[in-house]
Amino acid sequence: MKLVWKLAFPQICIVVFLGLISFIVINASFVTMRERYIGDFFEDHFERTFRDMDRRAWASVAQASVFARLPVVVWAYEIALSGNINDEYSPQSQAARELLRKELAPMLDSYREATGQTLQLHFHLPNGFSLARLWREKNTRRNGEWVDISDDISSYRPTVMHVNATGETVIGLEPGSGGFAIRGVIPVKAPDGRQLGSVEVLQDFDAILSAATKAERMSFALYADKALLRFSVALQDSENHPRIGDFVRVFQIQDRALEGLITPELLSRGKSGDTIARHGTVVLMARPLADYSGNQVGVMVCAMHIEAVSEFARTAGITLALMLAGMAVVPFITLLLYSRRLISRPVNTIKAIIQDIAEDRADLSRQVPSHQNDEIGELAGWFNVLTAKVGDIMEEMSEIIDKNIEIKIQLAKEKEFFQTTVNSIGDAVITVGVNGVVITMNDAAEAITGHEKKHAAGKHFSYAFSLLHEKDRTPFEYPLEEHLAEGITVTSEAYLLLADDGTEKHISLNCSPIRGEDGIAMGAVLVFRDISEAKAQAKKMEYLSYHDSLTSLHNRAFFEHVCDTMQQERIAPVAIIMGDANGLKQANDVHGHSAGDMLLRAIAHAFKSACRSNDVVVRWGGDEFLAVLPGLTHERAHAIMNNIHAHCARARIEPLKASVSLGLAIKESPETPFIEVLKVAEERMYQAKQEYNQAARQNDG
Numbered sequence: 001m002k003l004v005w006k007l008a009f010p011q012i013c014i015v016v017f018l019g020l021i022s023f024i025v026i027n028a029s030f031v032t033m034r035e036r037y038i039g040d041f042f043e044d045h046f047e048r049t050f051r052d053m054d055r056r057a058w059a060s061v062a063q064a065s066v067f068a069r070l071p072v073v074v075w076a077y078e079i080a081l082s083g084n085i086n087d088e089y090s091p092q093s094q095a096a097r098e099l100l101r102k103e104l105a106p107m108l109d110s111y112r113e114a115t116g117q118t119l120q121l122h123f124h125l126p127n128g129f130s131l132a133r134l135w136r137e138k139n140t141r142r143n144g145e146w147v148d149i150s151d152d153i154s155s156y157r158p159t160v161m162h163v164n165a166t167g168e169t170v171i172g173l174e175p176g177s178g179g180f181a182i183r184g185v186i187p188v189k190a191p192d193g194r195q196l197g198s199v200e201v202l203q204d205f206d207a208i209l210s211a212a213t214k215a216e217r218m219s220f221a222l223y224a225d226k227a228l229l230r231f232s233v234a235l236q237d238s239e240n241h242p243r244i245g246d247f248v249r250v251f252q253i254q255d256r257a258l259e260g261l262i263t264p265e266l267l268s269r270g271k272s273g274d275t276i277a278r279h280g281t282v283v284l285m286a287r288p289l290a291d292y293s294g295n296q297v298g299v300m301v302c303a304m305h306i307e308a309v310s311e312f313a314r315t316a317g318i319t320l321a322l323m324l325a326g327m328a329v330v331p332f333i334t335l336l337l338y339s340r341r342l343i344s345r346p347v348n349t350i351k352a353i354i355q356d357i358a359e360d361r362a363d364l365s366r367q368v369p370s371h372q373n374d375e376i377g378e379l380a381g382w383f384n385v386l387t388a389k390v391g392d393i394m395e396e397m398s399e400i401i402d403k404n405i406e407i408k409i410q411l412a413k414e415k416e417f418f419q420t421t422v423n424s425i426g427d428a429v430i431t432v433g434v435n436g437v438v439i440t441m442n443d444a445a446e447a448i449t450g451h452e453k454k455h456a457a458g459k460h461f462s463y464a465f466s467l468l469h470e471k472d473r474t475p476f477e478y479p480l481e482e483h484l485a486e487g488i489t490v491t492s493e494a495y496l497l498l499a500d501d502g503t504e505k506h507i508s509l510n511c512s513p514i515r516g517e518d519g520i521a522m523g524a525v526l527v528f529r530d531i532s533e534a535k536a537q538a539k540k541m542e543y544l545s546y547h548d549s550l551t552s553l554h555n556r557a558f559f560e561h562v563c564d565t566m567q568q569e570r571i572a573p574v575a576i577i578m579g580d581a582n583g584l585k586q587a588n589d590v591h592g593h594s595a596g597d598m599l600l601r602a603i604a605h606a607f608k609s610a611c612r613s614n615d616v617v618v619r620w621g622g623d624e625f626l627a628v629l630p631g632l633t634h635e636r637a638h639a640i641m642n643n644i645h646a647h648c649a650r651a652r653i654e655p656l657k658a659s660v661s662l663g664l665a666i667k668e669s670p671e672t673p674f675i676e677v678l679k680v681a682e683e684r685m686y687q688a689k690q691e692y693n694q695a696a697r698q699n700d701g
Contacts, residue, residue, distance in 0.1 A: 038276075042285040042302055049220070049300075052208050053182055057171035060184030060201040067121065068188050068199050072103040076123075077131075077188060077196035085125045088149040093125070097132040097139065097148065108134060120181075123188070124198045126164045128154025131197065140177075141233070153177075156231035159185045159292060163198040172292025173205065179234040180205035180224065180250055180298070209251045219303040221253035222289070223267055228297065247299065258282060258303050270299040281306055428507075430526040431514070432461045436480055439523065448507070448530050450500030465526065466498040473504075483511055484521045494531070506535040548619040550597060551604035559618040562628060563674040570670035575629040575637035578681040579603070579644070580689050582659035582696075584623040595656060602658040606647035610640050624685075625660070626678075637664055661689040 067073055076096040083092025100123060111119045123131040129150040133139055138146040154161055156177070159170045163185045170185045185200040209220045226246050228235060235241045241248050245264025253259055261279050269275040270286025277284045283306055289298040367384050428445035432438055438461050441453045449456075451464035462477050469476055475498070483490055490511040497505045509528040513521040546558040554562075566574060581603050588596040600623070607617045607625055616628040629637055641662050651658040663685030667677040 038283055038304065038306065041304060042276075045302060046285075046287055046300070049208060052211065053173060053205075054171075056182045056203050056208065057173075057184050060182060060203060061169060061171055061186060062184075063119065063201040064121070064184050064186050064199050067104070067107075068186050070104075072099065073123070073188060073199070074190055074196065076100045076103075078190075080125060080131060081196065085127050085129060085150070088129070088151060090150065093129075093131060093150045094148065097150075100132045101134060104134060120202045122200050122202065124153070124157075124160045124164070124185075124200070125150060126195060126197050128152065128157065128161050128164065159183060159200075160198055163187055164195065167195055170292060173289070173297070174291050175224065175228045175232055175297055176202070177231060177233045178204075179232055180222070182208065183292070206251050219253045219255045219258060220251065221249070221259075221262060221301040221303075222251035222298060223247040223262075223301070224250045224298040225271075225296070250298065253301065253303060255303060258284070261303075262301055266301070267299050270301070271296060427527050427529045430456075430461060430465060431523060432480065432526070433523045434484060434521060436460050436462070438464065445528075448499065448505060448528070449497065450503075461526070464500075468496045468498050468504065470496045478509075478511075480511070480524060480526075484513055484524055487513055487521055489513065494535075497528075505530050506532045551601055551619050553604050553608070553617050553619045553625070556618065556620060559616065559620070559626060559628070562616050566628075566630065567670075567674060571630050572667055572670045572672075573631065573633060574667040574674075574677070575627075575632040575634075575640075576665050576667065576674075576677050576681045577627040577629065577637065577641055577644070578620070578663045578665075578678070578685045579607070579625040579627075579660040580685055581623040581625075582661055582689070582692055583656070587656055591656065595653075598653045599656055599658060602651040602653050603648060603660050606644050606651065606658065606660070609647045610643035632666075634664070634666055637666065659692070661685055661692050663688055 076099045079099065080090070080093045080096035083090040085093065087093075104121070108119055108121065111117075118135050121134045123134075125131050130139060130153050131150055136146075138148040140147060140149065140151040142149075142151070153176075157174070159172075159174050162168070163170050164187070167187045167189075169187070170183070172183065173180060174183050175181075181202040181204055183200050183202045185198055188196045188199050190196055205222070209222060223244065224232070224235060224247065226243065226248055229248060235248050235250065241250065243249075244262070245267060247264070247267045253262070261277070261282065261284055266275060266277050266284065266286050271288055273288065275286045277286075283304045284301055285304075286299050286301050288296045289300050291297045423442045423444075425442060425444065428442065428448045430438060430441040430445050438453075438456045438459055441449075441451075441456055441464065445464070446453055449464045456464040461480065465478060467476055467478055468474065473496075478495070490509070495507055495509055497507045499505060507528045508531045509526065511524055511526050514523045514525055516522045546554055546561075548555045581600060584596055584599060587599050600619075603625060604617070604619065607627055611617055611627050611629065614630070618626040618628070620626040627640070629640065632640070641664060644660065644662065648658040648660055663681045663683065665677045665680035665684065667674065
């Protein structure tokens with residue numbers, strides 16, 4: 001085989017091999033891209049649908065909130081609650097229902113005229129009975145007849161029971177007697193804060209799927225768990241809602257030709273998680289549908305036609321194959337022609353000269369004659385020079401090897417001495433190279449980090465030196481390269497270290513560069529120690545400096561710090577409630593100081609329970625308390641004062657009764673000094689104290 005072919009053949013094989021590999025990899029990438037596009041397409045459309053559910057749920061809450069505090073609504077509930085709410089035929093409930101229909105009719109009619117839609121407004125009694133469905137002339141249907149009663153919905157409306165039990169707003173999807181609906185349920189409360197019941201605005205889930213189908217040009221279907229037939233009257237219509245295995249069709253897919261592709265097996269798998277089924281150029285994706293609490297209640301199915309995507313992938317594959325074939329053939333022809341010109345001709349000339357030398361049986365251990373005045377002569381001359389040079393180099397290499405052995409022995413001794421010295425240091429020490437790779441670490445570093453030096457050596461220092469942000473416990477990497485580039489020494493920096501066993505340790509760190517004789521940084525030495533105990537002690541001292549030991553409330557020093565901060569930040573309005581414990585001296589004299597301490601703790605608990613989480617509650621003095629309430633007006637501050645009295649009244653500290661005299665003042669302007677507001681609150685507190693004492697003397701008399 002000619003030399004040209006010997007050189008060209010491996011390259012041809014490599015080009016063909018790489019071409020095949022490239023075709024396989026890129027073609028696989030096209031397939032992956034197609035699958036990712038399909039997955040992303042489904043994910044995007046499901047996400048849009050769920051966002052629309054959330055938007056409509058919050059819109060329902062906003063609509064329901066318009067009616068929750070209306071005086072006529074509160075009055076209707078007072079009428080209903082004056083009777084037996086557990087009686088479906090209660091006349092008081094019927095009177096409340098008729099009052100709501102009459103008084104709210106103008107608002108509902110106005111909404112219908114403005115939007116063209118009927119507002120499905122539903123009021124509930126606190127025991128889980130329906131008070132009024134205002135979009136109907138009569139409240140419910142029983143045995144095929146419409147009746148105007150307060151029907152019991154507690155067994156299948158957990159949102160209603162939750163709101164009436166906790167007073168919290170609930171939004172989201174919940175099946176009901178009319179099928180699937182998006183609901184926003186909020187409490188109905190009296191002006192004094194009593195829970196009267198709840199109210200909701202519901203929107204049909206079918207409207208969301210219809211809107212998604214039109215806007216996205218997709219085909220959606222919805223199937224409910226067959227167990228919902230127990231209470232969902234609307235889904236019991238088998239003609240409009242046929243059964244498919246363990247499911248009931250709620251919303252029919254727009255492309256009716258795809259209805260037969262939705263099988264019980266697909267729905268069963270979709271109930272457990274996202275499931276994709278392929279049928280030719282049609283792809284179906286089933287996803288579980290959860291109600292407001294996360295419980296699975298059905299399966300949504302989305303259909304997509306992928307003819308265009310498949311055609312694009314097929315065309316791209318053919319184009320790719322043709323391009324790779326051209327890339328293989330053209331370089332091969334070019335290489336073949338170029339090799340014949342640049343390699344074959346010169347090699348044939350050299351071969352003829354070497355054959356002459358080979359016939360003389362030249363011994364390379366001897367000097368090659370170089371008397372020819374041609375290229376071969378020059379080659380021979382340079383070869384003689386090369387052999388002599390190689391001999392000299394071999395002698396020098398022998399001497400260098402002997403010296404290197406001595407140096408290695410000396411370095412091994414110095415390394416052992418260095419490691420012994422480092423281990424004797426009480427602080428943890430890690431030395432790293434300029435690239436951040438660990439060179440050595442002592443026993444103290446092993447103990448603090450939990451990493452053995454034999455495992456850390458040769459790895460980046462972040463392997464054994466893992467730091468965390470103290471606020472959110474997220475990891476970050478120490479800027480060693482930055483310090484080395486700047487050539488600075490960093491001392492006494494505090495960090496949070498994550499040890500190998502998962503424990504967190506506060507450390508104090510010094511980092512110094514290691515410089516060579518030329519002054520250039522060759523690495524760095526990290527010296528650190530565990531300061532966790534000192535850190536905990538300092539934190540404890542800080543807590544004690546700002547808190548009262550008896551009540552665990554903030555103390556006067558913390559109040560002054562907060563006031564300075566609020567004054568600088570010009571926060572207004574700020575309400576200040578000042579309180580003085582009633583009967584503390586009598587409790588101490590009659591029942592002992594332990595009873596007085598219990599009384600103070602009970603009043604402190606009342607303040608904390610009545611105030612908001614961002615309010616500042618302070619024990620001002622022996623029997624005086626203070627609450628700083630930013631952003632509150634007189635009305636809301638008075639409500640908190642009432643809550644403080646209420647919590648005191650509920651306190652159980654037999655035989656004592658918790659009571660406190662309160663004074664309120666509002667810092668209306670950012671320029672008003674806190675001392676002036678505090679003085680007003682204190683005067684009003686003393687006035688309340690006098691009124692309390694006068695009342696107590698009258699009762700004693």
